[in-house]
Amino acid sequence: MAEKKIVDGRGSFCPGPLMELIVALKSSQVGDELEVLSTDKGSANDIPEWLNKVGHEYISTTEAEGVWHITLRKSK
């Protein structure tokens, strides 16, 4: 059963949230959904770019009160 993990990168700057996501992906299963929280707008732009390049499924980005929520699925 796939689980949803929260990766809290709030307060960190690029590429901090991306690195935290990669650490979380290492301990996740294919099919798991992850949600990255970031207060850094650069990371909100960069993470989908990275997902596309590396080949994980990018689901969505939403912003609420200065926090970006980037949702994705581990695909490999």
Place this chain on the structure above:
Amino acid sequence: MSASKICVVVVSGSLERLQMAAMVASVGAVSGQEVVVFLSMNALPYFVKGNATKAPHEGDMGKLMASKKVPEFKTLFEQAVELGEARIYPCSMAMDVLGVEQEGLESYLQKATGLTKFLHDAQDGQVWTF
């Protein structure tokens, strides 16, 4: 996927340059690109075990970074190795000048290498200099 090799030469001891070099190395490495880093001149002393000296900033940006939660350049270099299999080589000449042995350097660094080997390594890659 483009897999062209990224070769990063770091000679500066300034915070901004070390930071940018570490960002290129870590993001490149975790994006599936082969990354080779060569540390020499003023950059090498920061990788001597136990050296907690903070890199001086060149300008306002570095000053700002130091006051915010920006990932430390040494952490990023280490993540480049651990998460992305980057190879970081200390320059043997700089080690000789500093009088430091391999055991005196951070353990995530590769064995000391000279320019001849690095230039050979860099032949088929893009070279980024900081």
